[in-house]
Amino acid sequence: MQTVAAAVTMVRDDVFFLRAWLRHYGGLLGRENCYVLNHGRGAEVAALAAGCNIIGLPGDPHPNFDMKRWRLLNGLVAGLRGYYAHVIVGDVDELVVLDPAQGSLLDWLADQPGRRVLTPLGLEVIHRPELEPDPVTEVILGPRRHVRLAPLYSKPCILSLGTKIARGGHFTQASKLHTPDPLYLLHLKYCDFATYAEVMDRRNAVAAAAGVAVKEAAIGRHWFAQARGEDRALFDGFADLPLQEGFDLGWVRRRMHRSWRARGETGFWQFDLPDYRQQYLLPERFFGMV
Template identity: 35%
Template structure:
């Protein structure tokens, strides 16, 4: 029996803004009826319309960051691998991450997915979108983010394995797959939007419990907020940064294949990645 084309899977906790955007983005790709949302905890209820979407509540997730990452990797891997019985491709990512096919490729999703390895996976090139110092206007939350926000970093930490077609298991914060090497896509770009707007980021921190959370979460989230700086380094050309990423991210310092993307050694690289302006061809896509 032929499998259905694809589904998309995420987990969410106190994330109404990003959940609505995730549903709109991936619903347009795979169909709303092929979306799967795991709600982390029964101590809150999304205000987003979940009609027609498969949902479940997951209990007992640990509230320390590293333990939570490992727990969710195991739980979401189990769900993704189960969905493979019905779907040819299972897209899995965080609710603030949105993968697109680069318009420059000229491909649609089915053709772009032909890029997957024989082991049934691919890593998307990650772009960490960051509100720039001159982008002072409040975010229009009903409009696409890209175009309103035009700066970011081509980032090893957000170049992630986002889709599987064969048995695979994510590890940690889904930055790698168990027993797989990094294979970086030429067609897929992942936009991480957690820092695309300071107001949204601060609301998110408060909704999750602010400083009442476990210190491991507070430290991580506050540290990430600090990445929205008053000024940043001069951006590289996007095509150049992409080429550098393909050279550096998939390998260890000794040139051997890496199990997760590694930071670039390029002189322009920062702790956040390679600074870039986002090309206009992506505007309006997310």
């Protein structure tokens, strides 16, 4: 049994993303090294994640959902670090990938120094319905090859160092920034129009069940119906993002390092999160890996 890396996520009914998460991390790390927090003890989640380490949790609506979730994830990551060199933690629609030109993620992590927090470069996989009319079934990359820069999803999510992770996973208290060139975090929320609409309907229902307004809840604002907007307009808008040539994103990592600083008096560290209005085509070597 390998002890190089484990992966941890929490999921509630998002079986489309869970299937992708399981194919990716289950294949790379082995299901015995995957930890799935089954929020609401969903039967379908439990069946899909068979062979993983499944922790069933009560699913009652709560206005401080995100706060409770990250308190638990922090504790679990801290404990797993005693058994694994690296622990990958994140939402079920976020996957860490290594540029295939550099080999496998597991082998690459085995060669990395310890006592670090690694921050992959965040990319959102976006569905261009006018160019990609077919729905995604299983394999995502290939049928979907457009990505946009997503600084908010450049998350410090691979830990071999004891540190606290902020709610949402966007910041830690590690004071040094490590952004390896071949490492990416793919955010899959927008990878398929029909799936997006279904997932958002469920999340809007969960937020409504909490019975409080956006400002009174520790739940992501994007879970609330009033922050959603019109789905088709959102996806049609992806066509307006200028398409860039090539796939050299070193300039983004350099900007992250230049703006690296303490996040006020919170104890956390951050870089700037500009709104990059551009998109790229993933190189073909990435096709089929997710």
